[in-house]
Structure formats: structure tokens, C-alpha cells
Amino acid sequence: MMKEKHFSDEILNVLNSFFADGRSPHAVLIDGGSQDERQSLAKLTAKMIVCANQDMTPCGMCENCRKADEDIHPDIITVTKPDDKKFFVKSDVKKVVADAYLTPNDSLKKVYVLSEIQQMNEESQNLLLKILEEPPVYTAFVLTSQNANSVIGTVLSRVVRVRLGNSSAIEYSQKAINIVAELSAAVLSPYEFDKIQATAPLDGNKKLTAEVLELFISVLRDAIALKSGGKILCDDFKAHSTELSEKLTVKKLLDMYDAVCLLYRSLDNNPNYTLLSAVLCARI
Ligand SMILES: [Zn+2]
Structure with missing residues (x-):
């Protein structure tokens, strides 16, 4: 794959392992690090999922990669909480669950990027769980969270995880x-x-x-x-x-x-x- 200069080899190796042997992950959780790092890694992960060349994803050359780079890929759907709300809105999460069954437009797969789900309450996470348990083969999820403790255990058990280094790591007594x-x-x-x-x-x-x-x-x-x-x-x-x-x-x-x-x-x-x-x- 292309080397992304922002991330360490260790992080990229973890990410690449999800795509080994032509596989593609159904749900990835990115936690730790800064919000910028999480967003940027979520973008890379989504691009890898939609890329047309799965044996060398992201190839950086196909139409899917190009659209992903320009943030105009119709199969990469980003969902966040509204600015004026404290949490994700339940109806938005319900819509994701319902739309997940619609087939992708350009790519073989479509990806929902659910950003900063420390802002998603337990009820909404449980709604999301329904689709994470049995997602259609053509649908994938990339979740980001400040810290994995905000993710309910049942959701956590359905995702593969990339943990970004925590620069403000606490020294435990x-x-x-x-x-x-x-x-x-x-x-x-x-x-x-x-x-x-x-x-x-x-x-x-x-x-x-x-x-x-x-x-x-x-x-x-x-x-x-x-x-x-x-x-x-x-x-x-x-x-x-x-x-x-x-x-x-x-x-x-x-x-x-x-x-x-x-x-x-x-x-x-x-x-x-x-x-x-x-x-x-x-x-x-
Ligand atoms: Zn590509």
C-alpha cells in the first residue's frame, strides 16, 4: 500500500492486517490520539475499503481512490452529531441502520464513517449494534472514538481496533x-x-x-x-x-x-x- 506519512509503521501494519489476503473488515474502531489523527486514519481506512484494487489497497490510482481523496465518494458516508446537540440524534442512527441495506453506487462496498462516538449515547449504540451484528456483505463501518471506554462492550466485541498512541498517557500510580x-x-x-x-x-x-x-x-x-x-x-x-x-x-x-x-x-x-x-x- 501507499505509505501515509502521518502514521507510524506500527499503526499501518495493524490497518493492513485487516486487509490481508483480499479480506476487508466489516467494522473498524479507531480510538486514542487526537481528533485530527482519528479523522485522517478513518479517511484512509474508508478509502482502503472502497478501492477497486483490493490486493494493493489503497492503490491511489483508481476512480474510487480519487473520489475518496476529494471527499466526493458516494459510497463513503460520514455521520456525526449535529453541532447544536450533545449527542448523535437517534433518527440519524436509525437512518444509517436502514440505509445500510441499500447497495453501493460506485464501489463494491460502501462505508459509514461514524465520527467521535463518545458522543453517541448507549441507546443509539444499541441501535447501531443491530446492524453491526449482521451487516450486509457490501456495507462496512468505521467508528472513531476519543477513547474505547465510551463504546459499549457489545459494540466493541464486533469491531477490529486500531489504537492510536496516546500522547497524554497517564502515569498510573x-x-x-x-x-x-x-x-x-x-x-x-x-x-x-x-x-x-x-x-x-x-x-x-x-x-x-x-x-x-x-x-x-x-x-x-x-x-x-x-x-x-x-x-x-x-x-x-x-x-x-x-x-x-x-x-x-x-x-x-x-x-x-x-x-x-x-x-x-x-x-x-x-x-x-x-x-x-x-x-x-x-x-x-
Ligand atoms: Zn484504488
Whole structure:
């Protein structure tokens, strides 16, 4: 493929792997990085999907590539939230789901680029899930999100992922790392007391709670990825995510993932932190 100067070889290798042996992905999630990087990578991915030369996509020479470069390809449809709204509008998402069944115009495939879906609420993500579960062979989706924690687990389990480097990566405290290790072990313990003990240090501590939830979400996400033959992104907790994926069902992992993500999102609304650790305890 053409070398895009903006992205590292590592990112491009991940992307290319989705197109290996003439395959083409049904749904790609691009998360992390800056919004510009996400947009630009989403554009490249969409171009690769519509390109007429699938064995060397994007060829950069065909009519599809040309139109994609000029942002005038009729089979690349970008959907965002309206400027005056906080979230994607439900009727827009419904329209995507309905239109997904219409065949493409110019290319063999058409692509919906759904940008910044941290701005899509859970109800709309569930609507989208319907089409992600069984998309027509000629329809693909490229989703971008500031961070994968805003994507519900069931949607996440339907996409292949490209994670852009996070330039503002948080340094996690050793304390948070230790708690996540304990928490991961407590999930598998038959004793309620282990869960209470693991979550107790979070009581009332806002910063620590945010760190722990963020890390724990990564562990659960990796456990889910392992179940579907995917790769681990968070090496530090490899042993824990592996054990969770071996001992828990996909459903249990997805339920837990969604519950913990919900708690994480609730941090924006200044929750009662003492109650929060009790809720966490009940959900794992
Ligand atoms: Zn092409």
C-alpha cells in the first residue's frame, strides 16, 4: 500500500492486517490520539475499503481512490452529531441502520464513517449494534472514538481496533496498579469478602477511583479480546486478563465491562464515592 506519512509503521501494519489476503473488515474502531489523527486514519481506512484494487489497497490510482481523496465518494458516508446537540440524534442512527441495506453506487462496498462516538449515547449504540451484528456483505463501518471506554462492550466485541498512541498517557500510580491486580483476582474469588477488601481503598478517593476503573476496563477489554482471538493491549496485566478470559464466559465479561464503563462515565457527575465502591463491588 501507499505509505501515509502521518502514521507510524506500527499503526499501518495493524490497518493492513485487516486487509490481508483480499479480506476487508466489516467494522473498524479507531480510538486514542487526537481528533485530527482519528479523522485522517478513518479517511484512509474508508478509502482502503472502497478501492477497486483490493490486493494493493489503497492503490491511489483508481476512480474510487480519487473520489475518496476529494471527499466526493458516494459510497463513503460520514455521520456525526449535529453541532447544536450533545449527542448523535437517534433518527440519524436509525437512518444509517436502514440505509445500510441499500447497495453501493460506485464501489463494491460502501462505508459509514461514524465520527467521535463518545458522543453517541448507549441507546443509539444499541441501535447501531443491530446492524453491526449482521451487516450486509457490501456495507462496512468505521467508528472513531476519543477513547474505547465510551463504546459499549457489545459494540466493541464486533469491531477490529486500531489504537492510536496516546500522547497524554497517564502515569498510573503503583497503588492503582496493585488494586487492579487485587480486583482482578477478587473477581474470580468465591468469597464476597475479597471483593470488599479489594475495593475498600477506593472509598472517597476520586483520583484513585478514576485510575483504577480505567485500568480495570483495559484488563476486561483484553480478556474479551482474548476470547475472540484478539491481542492484548495492556501488557502489564497480561496474566490477569488471560486468567479472566479463561475462567469467565464472554457474557459475564461483557456485562462486567459495561457495568464498569458505566461507573467510569458516572465519575463526570460527581458521584458519591463511598457508594461507588459498593456498587463496583456488587457488579464484579
Ligand atoms: Zn484504488
